[in-house]
Amino acid sequence: GAVVSQHPSWVICKSGTSVKIECRSLDFQATTMFWYRQFPKQSLMLMATSNEGSKATYEQGVEKDKFLINHASLTLSTLTVTSAHPEDSSFYICSARVRVNQPQHFGDGTRLSIL
Amino acid sequence: DAKTTQPPSMDCAEGRAANLPCNHSTISGNEYVYWYRQIHSQGPQYIIHGLKNNETNEMASLIITEDRKSSTLILPHATLRDTAVYYCIVRVAMYSGGGADGLTFGKGTHLIIQP
Numbered sequence: 001g002a003v004v005s006q007h008p009s010w011v012i013c014k015s016g017t018s019v020k021i022e023c024r025s026l027d028f029q030a031t032t033m034f035w036y037r038q039f040p041k042q043s044l045m046l047m048a049t050s051n052e053g054s055k056a057t058y059e060q061g062v063e064k065d066k067f068l069i070n071h072a073s074l075t076l077s078t079l080t081v082t083s084a085h086p087e088d089s090s091f092y093i094c095s096a097r098v099r100v101n102q103p104q105h106f107g108d109g110t111r112l113s114i115l
Numbered sequence: 116d117a118k119t120t121q122p123p124s125m126d127c128a129e130g131r132a133a134n135l136p137c138n139h140s141t142i143s144g145n146e147y148v149y150w151y152r153q154i155h156s157q158g159p160q161y162i163i164h165g166l167k168n169n170e171t172n173e174m175a176s177l178i179i180t181e182d183r184k185s186s187t188l189i190l191p192h193a194t195l196r197d198t199a200v201y202y203c204i205v206r207v208a209m210y211s212g213g214g215a216d217g218l219t220f221g222k223g224t225h226l227i228i229q230p
Contacts, residue, residue, distance in 0.1 A: 034217050
């Protein structure tokens, strides 16, 4: 159980385009989902916390107008990277949990390359 | 959340028990110890967590010292597929809603299982 699916697994696009990444909890309802980013040879960094039906909470230094998060249902959260540039190229990973103090379960990540 | 210290890398022979230490000397009474691992180019995988008692599941055992200042993750019979970066994360227990419990990943321990 506790499977989180992320789509797409990789994407390459031109600078200036917007890219949407989906995160789904397949066999449980997730009131909270999280978005992380990982640059090469670095650890995961939390970008934002997404609660179903409310606005996301962004970590310091993460631009909310650039990284749009929507969590419209208990099983789906989306991250849209708007007007992406090469410096946005990274490994984006989502996670979901059922309730506080329970483990987070992670998707397999989306590798984003902006040319 | 309390800071954790882990060795940057460890080797272990296939078939032997892998014992991964974590120091969290500033842990407070309401903080859990979580272990995750990340195999190259994948999302992190939850392994185990505990508060003060030792825990065991199908993947591993978690031994927490009586003073809770350190813990050890034990993989009883390591296989080549256990080669990964292992993260020890301390996270405060939350007793209210809000869901602002994103994880802070350190550098972890790169465990290499040798054939």
